[in-house]
Amino acid sequence: MPTPEEQATGARDLGALDGLVSDCRACPRLVAWREEVGRVKRRSFADWDYWSRPVPGFGPHDASMLLVGLAPAAHGGNRTGRMFTGDRSGDVLVAALHELGLANQATSERRDDGLRLHDVRFTAPVHCAPPDNKPTPTERDTCRPWLVRELELMRPTLRSLVVLGAFGWQAVMPALAQAGWQLPRPLPRFGHGVRVDLAAADPDRPGLAVFGCYHVSQQNTFTGRLTPAMLRDVLARAHAVATEGAATRGEAG
Template sequence: MQPSEQAAAAPNLGVLDRELCDCRACPRLVAWREEVGRVKRKSFADETYWARPIPGFGPADARLLIVGLAPAAHGGNRTGRMFTGDRSGDILVEALHALGLANQPTSVAADDGLELRGVRFTAPVHCAPPDNKPTPGERDTCRPWLVRELELMRPSVRAMVVLGAFGWQALFPAIAAAGCWHVPKPRPAFGHGTRVELGAADGGAGLAIHGCYHVSQQNTFTGRLTPQMLRDVIGAAASEAGL
């Protein structure tokens, strides 16, 4: 089955996440994630890598969705949990913890006890890509997983924080395909601190979308994204989501 068929058939997020973990639709990504899991980084040589697609993480009734890019080769692809096992995950979770949206400030392993409060992580691409750069075709092939995730979270989600331009550009076609909210034309451009309000297309609540620079080391080490900047964006979105 293709992702479009598998995702559409999932009756809830638990089933969606399990089905996603077995996806092999993109040959280049399958080969890369498995090669990384075999070769490993020297500092993780004794660990068994997950080396499969990474599902979303967080409660099914989350009111705030944080959208990234794709799993990191030696982070999520190693640990099996999104934003886990690398510095980007620690920076993000530290900000959530400071805002009362996570029970601890670090994200190091899938069994470390991390709990998100009213927040869920997801991404438009669920496999680690070479050089952190999925192709447009891989992004589009993976889209049905995000579309179904949005449909299933429709009753609860009220705001999103989108980390980086890739996630921003990939999100709006998924929102349009889900059919729950109106997508403006032309589609809004990405920018740190950008806020877009989407009206409901189905009679439900609207959706506030906030842009934020990605929590990559390229941004955090250079000061382009500071911890305070990250907390400010997440805090504003959380407030709109009622958290």
């Protein structure tokens, strides 16, 4: 069976990449867990037909802003088949995007609920729900080629990236280097509100502004470590950079 790297390299567009991601079975532990969750189910979702497959990215292919999380939630994305959908994390994130005019509605409940994102896309460094929300380093690295190719395909329009949480921050840095951006040395440390500007390896290509943000997990939002105002602030700053970059791109063209 082809490896994720072999498959990802051959994807000509994000639609093809998303389809390949959805069929991946490269990590036995994650395959077993996501499918077990779909069989056992949570009592409140007993009537659901769980997705129980890798969850691809979601949002417009020409977005100028990308949000990178950790991995799908067992009874969220793994159930619904869409990133940040069907759980509290998705509710908080989509509500913030809606307030900023980046989503057409404030809720994210199921794949067919009509949600549309404006100029922003969701993805994750690990596309399968992991036990205890903790992928292993090997699983993270095995999944990396999907993220690298997604970044490569978005490079013509991508101008800002928001990373939700320290795990995503650590996972996305090597992917950015592989996808054509230069990383500073030492590598920047994760922090809420941190901004790092990366130059493209190709001097004729635009750079990328990377922002850190606490993850929209229930633990963070319920304890107040991440408030809606804090989340909106980072998202607004990142989209302002993306919009400025898009305007510059339009003038140059």
